[in-house]
Amino acid sequence: MANKFSVAFSYYFKNYYRSRSFYLMLALILLITAIMSYFSFRYQGKIDSFLGKFDRSAITAGLKARALDYIWSFVLVDIPVYAAVFFGSPSISSEIEDRTAFHIFSLPVGRITILSAKYAAAYAVTILVSTIYFIAEAIITRTIYGTIDLNAYLESFAITLIFVGSVIAFTFFISSIFNRNIYAYITVLIIYFLVFNAIDVITSLLYSTTSPFLLNNAANIIMEVFININLFTFSPTISLSPAGSSQVLLAVAVMIIYMAASIAAAAILFENKEAK
Structure with a gap:
């Protein structure tokens, strides 16, 4: 089982990083990174002005660094979503649309192994x-x-790892519903x-108040671990302190629930898929 998984993972991973979608996503990442780098140097004084509206005496290099990381993370929360659309949305539907399912389903490899390897590769x-x-x-x-x-940075990165898993699982679930890629892309x-x-x-x-059970709201914790600013309500809450542990745990729990439920649903649907 482990050997079949590793072989399937290697195959799908190579397919992903050799695809046009991967290089398009890589180009977008490099472009966004360049733009964010330029604006970070060009307008760093704006961060001082923004923080000064709250408590100028509390402004330190550490606080300004967390504010800049918050701005970078504001952009980051959508990057895994677009990557998941590129890599996850056609994951199952493409097998039916491209008629590769005829070959894959006949292999001596369980569908769950195939799904797991493809998910891991994405x-x-x-x-x-x-x-x-x-x-x-x-x-x-x-x-x-x-x-x-460093603590907030690593915490944000760890949460991003979980978020990536949940949003890709969600796109796999949507992909398992359809037999055409375009429908999966648009629906996600x-x-x-x-x-x-x-x-x-x-x-x-x-x-x-925001809805904590929505995946997009849970993703906001990626930036709120730096500064607890929520600008997505009609009565924004602003705190220069990081989000509390209860907020972090709730957001992570929501992500894990989405991940588990989505991958389970995708597995059930994929197991019952028929090549057409």
């Missing part, structure tokens, strides 16, 4: 491109302010950026 390439951005964030922050909150984007946000707007209007 996870690996997504982490690969995301890590480039994360490393650049640390280098820029350290260069500008001479320091970095609509659900994540339209449906989730619509639900969040409604709950914000009715209850003046």
Whole structure:
């Protein structure tokens, strides 16, 4: 079983990093990193002005470094989503659309092994491109302010690893529903950026709070471990302190639930897929 998994993982991983989607995502990451680096150097004084509105006496190099990391993480939270759309959305639907399922389903390899290997490969390439951005964030922050909150940085990175797993699992679940890639692509984007946000707007209007059970809201903890600023409600909460442990644990729990439920649903649907 382990040997079959490693062979399948190696095959799918090579397919991913040799694909046009991988190089397109890599180019986007490098472009976004370059833009963020430029603006970090060009407008670093704006961070001082922003923090000065709250408590100028509390401004330190460490606080400014965390504020810059917050801004970088503000962009980071969407990077795994687009990577997951590239690598996860066509993961299962493509096997039916491209008719490769006829060959794969006849192999002496269990479908769960195939699904697990493909999921692990998609996870690996997504982490690969995301890590480039994360490393650049640390280098820029350290260069500008001479320091970095290593604990918050590593915590944000660890949460990102979990988030990547959950959002890819979610795209695998959506992909297992359809037999055409385009439907999977569109559905993932609509659900994540339209449906989730619509639900969040409604709950914000009715209850003046965000919906903690939504995956996109849970992802915000990636940046809130630096500065606990939530700008996505009609009554924004702002704190220059990092998010509390209860907030972090709740967000991580939501991500894990999405991951477990999505991959389980994808496994059930994939197990019952028929080549057409």
